[in-house]
Amino acid sequence: MTRTVYVNGDYLPEAEATVSIFDRGFLMADGVYEVTSVLGGKLIDFEGHAVRLQRSLDELDMVNPISKEDLLQVHRELVRVNEIDEGMVYLQITRGAPGDRDFVFPDPETTQPTIVLFTQNKPGLANSPxxxxxxxxxxxxxxxxxxxxxxxxxxxxxxxxxxxxxxxxxxxxxxxxxxxxxxxxxxxxxxxxxxxxxxxxxxxxxxxxxxxxxxxxxxxxxxxxxxxxxxxxxxxxxxxxxxxxxxxxxxxxxxxxxxxxxxxxxxxxxxxxxxxxxxxxxxxxxx
The missing domain is CATH 3.20.10.10 (D-amino Acid Aminotransferase, subunit A, domain 2)
Structure with a gap:
């Protein structure tokens, strides 16, 4: 089954998901991420991950493109549509693609970050051998x-x-x-x-x-x-x-x-x- 992923507000089949080649996450590793575990179809420690995500963004002077409430909804929807009982939800936010490659990044308030989420199915996660x-x-x-x-x-x-x-x-x-x-x-x-x-x-x-x-x-x-x-x-x-x-x-x-x-x-x-x-x-x- 093809996974459904989330890219900048859209739910897409993974084969149709794209990010700009000028995205600073690709060019300069200018981004942050979180991984939230799923057990029994539910998210483990979501609140803690959301708080740490905001801290990482603040430390890098990046704007958070999504509210915590909406982020939770996206996590839940991906778990639902991808039928994840045990696994993980991966989240990445980069500074986006403001233009040509440059070491100097633009004003955070004028740059649209890139946000990507996808799931990984890991049966047996809780009972790992x-x-x-x-x-x-x-x-x-x-x-x-x-x-x-x-x-x-x-x-x-x-x-x-x-x-x-x-x-x-x-x-x-x-x-x-x-x-x-x-x-x-x-x-x-x-x-x-x-x-x-x-x-x-x-x-x-x-x-x-x-x-x-x-x-x-x-x-x-x-x-x-x-x-x-x-x-x-x-x-x-x-x-x-x-x-x-x-x-x-x-x-x-x-x-x-x-x-x-x-x-x-x-x-x-x-x-x-x-x-x-x-x-x-x-x-x-x-x-």
Whole structure:
């Protein structure tokens, strides 16, 4: 079945969807994006994604072309027409195509942004086999720009990091800067030591994960100890367990780092419990 996608106010078959070759998202990665998970045909953490989207646009001095209410309606309509039970809705807003290629962008108030949304069908998202076996990560240098808190479409290096991991026989990579882990290529990183959950504090250095915020809140409500601080890859290798969080993986256990097995080499108790709590609680507020 051909997907229906959304482009600048229109619902179209994906084969008929087009964007200008002069769009700054294409020419300069001048855009932001969000990915919202769908479980049981409902959107997970939509409010958080909408708030972060607005923050990213504000940080780049871009105008939001759609209200939060209308954005929710577009998400729901795409989920409906594409019959998504488990999957994701991808949203991208770029500065648009104001004219010929130029490093200097025009007045935001006179430029019409480009907005694109599409769905991805992912049956079994909630019951991913990987959650039962855990994932392996390698460490790589973090050479990205300094504003990782803005969710831009500049994803070349994260993509390269995933390919480095694949070549090494791993599933993903954790990035290292000044000796400390920043985050995964498309996720936030955590270790567990003595029942304490440790993850890097929010700053411009990492993405302010929507799933991260929910998981840490649920952890504290479950009387788990959380410490937000930097940690080294050496400390991670000596941890009892580790995990990542993201909108597409929820809570995913990590069982190996740079070839070193963590704990018993199997998903840890804390990660598995947090995944269970996250899925249960998020479904209660899904829209």
């Amino acid at each position: 990987a959650a039962k076996t855990g994932m392996k990560v390698i460490s790589i240098d973090d050479i990205r720009w300094g504003r990782r808190d803005i969710k831009t479409v500049q994803l070349l290096y994260p993509s390269m990091g995933k390919m480095m991991a694949k070549k090494a026989g791993a599933d993903d990579a954790w990035m290292i800067e000044d000796g400390f882990v920043t985050e995964g290529t498309s996720n936030n990183a955590y270790i567990v030591k003595g029942n304490k959950i440790i993850t890097r504090a929010l700053s411009n250095d990492i993405l302010h994960g929507i799933t991260r915020a929910a998981v840490l809140r649920f952890a504290q409500e479950a009387q788990m100890e959380v410490e937000e601080r930097n940690f080294t890859i050496e400390e991670a290798k000596e941890a009892d367990e580790a995990f990542i969080t993201s909108a597409s993986t929820f809570v995913m256990p990590v069982v190996e780092i740079d070839g070193v097995s963590l704990g018993e080499g199997a998903p840890g108790r804390v990660a598995l419990r947090l995944r269970e709590i996250y899925l249960e609680e998020s479904l209660k507020t899904a829209v």
